[in-house]
Amino acid sequence: MRRLLLPWALAAIVFVALPYIVPDYYVGLVTKMLIFALFAMSLDLMIGYVGLASLGHAAFFGLGGYTVGLLGLKAHVSEWIALPAGVLVATLGGVLFAFLALRARGSYFLMITLALAQVVWGIAFGWRTLTGGDDGLPGIKRPTFFISLADQTAFYYFVVLLVGLSAIALTMIVRSPFGLALLGIRESETRMRALGFNVWRHQFVAFVFAAAFAGLAGALFVYQNKFVNPAFLHVVMSAEALIMVILGGVGTLLGPAIGAGLIIFLEDFISSQTQRWLLILGIIYVVTTLFAPRGLIGLYRDFVARRSKP
């Protein structure tokens, strides 16, 4: 147990010290990395633990984002209500999607999650009077929770806190008896049923959890950018989350967080050099699938295994 505490403590020190070491721009970039780490970890709960690959996870990210945006801008609701409401709406979206998508398996599940997410995108895009259509909703204010988070550094610490707490919560979930049951369902649904587990109910709860955490990530990202547009819930957003999970290593939580950091860094770096980010993203997909199907964590484990037996 003590051995496990050390990396956590080190990580905490690094994250606290960061704004004193790097320029503001990078504090913003690391904030974005943390938010996407949460988004990717929430998707990993689906893919890596229950074994259901969703192609529409951005729907919950966007639902959380649009909810805080609309409540703040149009209803002038306090952030104390808007942020929890963002998570709640994403959670309810998860409930609805789960009812429709969990009837299906395999390829049908992939297609249905993708199609449902595109419906949400279609609403955000088409309902101009409410959502501003393609232009989105600009002018969303950073919230004040006891202290104003308008400042980049203050907002960064807020994100560190919430993402940190969420990471702990997700880790507890996957290590609990419930988490082990999810792994069992990934491996063999028929065996789990024979052991007395209600497989559907487990998948449902995991799906809703994943949606809730994705909603929190989306709400935070809207606060960071101070605007929201349909790109927040587009297929490309789902696809980025998916490759973060695969690139990092499915079913490890830490891997997807690392994958998120790497993809966000690459996107930032490549976008400053060229317009061809989508092309690079596609190539990352193909290369990862061909050469690192178990992700960076998998490569690292293979490396360690090879060194330990010469």
Add this chain to the structure above:
Amino acid sequence: MIWIIHTLNGVSLGMLLFLLAAGLSLIYGLMKILNLTHGSYYLVGAYIGSTVIEKTGSFALALIVAPLAVALLGVAMERFFLRRFHLDELPQTLLTFGFLFIIADLCLWIWGGDAILLPKPALFSTSIAIGGNFYPTYRLLLIVVGFAVAGVLWWFQEHTRIGAMLRAGVDDAETARALGIDVSLLFTVVFAVGAFLAALGGVLGGPIIGASPGADFDVMLLAFVVVIVGGLGSLRGALVGGLLVGLLDNFGKIFFPEFALFTIFVPMAIILSFRPTGLFGRA
């Protein structure tokens, strides 16, 4: 008599969707690959078609060149990439997802970001009177071509050797292999046919839907709904689903312009909750 016009519009869109969904459905039925690149085949078909028409002025030539070029693209994807992950669902999906982005960005690079509409062939750029309204003959051509392709595919599947192999393969690939059917060649043929049909849809749809960045997603999405409704692996499902979605989309845009997608997705959700494998799909 405006209803006739709307219905014809719906049916002609339905026939285009059938061209896309037929390939998607056959590829899935035989290889269990969910091909997310299928909308890209449409887009590349439309773009190549536009270039051919621009250079030669011949729509007929575009109808041959573009589908053949895209069929080659499909064969390359199947032979060099997808084949390595036979029956492994997640990596196959990821690969096709990757190709979707690569192709989308290359198209943007080559053909630019402006939406283009292909010119109609001279022979079908006129209109005829139907019940007091003028109706473009090009859309009628689409309906005729769609039914003709459906007829050819059906005949091919029921009455030829390759069709029989295909049916055997869809039912049970392992048994088909044991019977001495060259499954490997069959996979490539089906992928080529699927990509060919999607690109044919791209050229034929070019004068009415056009080509633009993002059209690949939109078209793929509609094709997905068609196969979700009709059932994966079934030609009949692709035809019925295509017509249904084409009509729903057309009338939806008239009645609920801000929520057009709903008129497609609400029926999809209803069908799904009663038949999770679609109208003609097998469990």
Add this chain to the structure above:
Amino acid sequence: MTALVIEDVAKNFGGVSALRGVSLSLEAGERLVMLGPNGAGKTTLFHTIAGTIIATSGKISLFGDDITNMPPDARARRGLARTFQITNLFPSLTVLQNILLAICGAREITFQFLRSMESRRDLQARARELLEQWGLAASADQTVRNLSYGEQRQIEVVMALSGEPRLLLLDEPTAGLSPAETLRVVEMVRKLPRNMTILMIEHDMDVAFEVAERVAVMHQGRLIAEGDEAAIRANKQVSDIYLGLE
């Protein structure tokens, strides 16, 4: 008390009758082996009891409750456990995790998020005790995928009995095993607590008589004979079926 009552159960698959009215009952603590050639309907009957197939007609009761139309997980929660003819474990989990899941399922420890599995000393101790008891303690932390087929077959049985079921269904537990391994599994079954009711499917007559005090024989979807070893060995129809086949 009667553990299992099967009353006139039939099953049709699109016009083909796999079961044509089977009636059978097991007293609590009884051990019955179901014999029959391939295609006799044993496996279909097994599935209708376990819940993976729902009977077309007839009634099945478990300790007095009607379970005819219940899903498999609900049956499991009423004290029914089963093994699979084709090994069905959690291949990328450890042996210990496999057993832990079996214990959690039986004790209905399902939606618990707060405490980690590692800190559940009670469950860990019980799982290790079971592995110790059945001679598998050495492989506790191995990934199931890396074990030999023989060991996997043993885990298949240990998982089913981890939840201390009232009725244990064994689907050809010795399928594909060497004579030595078969002997180990037969020994395992013989060592099970006497109050556990057991229904086992087997196609090998010698293995069947090792385990059971009562044997039932199926043929073409019907029960054609039932009784102790002597009665079955003396039955003309049974020996015809087995001689005709082998």
